[in-house]
Amino acid sequence: MRMENHKHLTTNNRPYLVIIAILVLLLIAAGIWIAALLGTDGTPSGSASGAGQTTEESGEVEKLTDSIAIPGFAQLNLKAGICEQNVALSNPAQNFCYFKISLLLEDGTVIWVSELIEPGQQSEAITLLQPLDAGIYKNVTVHYDCYTMDGSLTQLNSGEITIKLVVQ
Numbered sequence: 630m631r632m633e634n635h636k637h638l639t640t641n642n643r644p645y646l647v648i649i650a651i652l653v654l655l656l657i658a659a660g661i662w663i664a665a666l667l668g669t670d671g672t673p674s675g676s677a678s679g680a681g682q683t684t685e686e687s688g689e690v691e692k693l694t695d696s697i698a699i700p701g702f703a704q705l706n707l708k709a710g711i712c713e714q715n716v717a718l719s720n721p722a723q724n725f726c727y728f729k730i731s732l733l734l735e736d737g738t739v740i741w742v743s744e745l746i747e748p749g750q751q752s753e754a755i756t757l758l759q760p761l762d763a764g765i766y767k768n769v770t771v772h773y774d775c776y777t778m779d780g781s782l783t784q785l786n787s788g789e790i791t792i793k794l795v796v797q
Contacts, residue, residue: 692725692748697775699788705732705771707755709763709796714755718771722749726785727776732794735768745776766794 698721707714720728727745730752734740740759743752769792775785 704793712757717751719751720746724748729774731772733770761796769794
């Protein structure tokens with residue numbers, strides 16, 4: 630009789646044990662996620678869109694050495710029917726590489742390519758390769774090619790973001 634009562638209690642407690650096990654796994658996963666977001670010294674680690682840190686004494690931006698910051702934005706506004714645009718794109722100051730930025734329409738048509746842009750600088754004003762008709766262009770790719778600054782211009786990683794292009 631005692632054996633049956635013990636089995637009965639274990640069966641009734643099973644849902645609670647499953648819930649506790651799930652909660653423990655969620656806590657472990659949250660701890661791993663938080664540890665991944667923080668560097669070994671407890672500060673946020675670099676990311677594709679992360680900003681470099683400024684030293685208080687000098688006001689200089691600390692250069693990233695293990696990642697490249699890619700600016701993120703959702704929309705770019707241009708003027709319809711003309712090639713000359715009053716827009717410039719930038720290379721974040723914390724980067725250690727040149728950027729060459731390209732704009733590509735959804736079908737892959739290249740509409741602009743920048744010259745090399747130094748960290749902390751902007752491109753020249755955008756001059757489109759062809760004027761665009763008014764409208765909203767979805768899934769426009771902003772492609773970032775990255776090159777070393779050591780004189781060899783060795784290509785590093787590249788990155789892309791997808792934006793909406795509003796042409797008025």
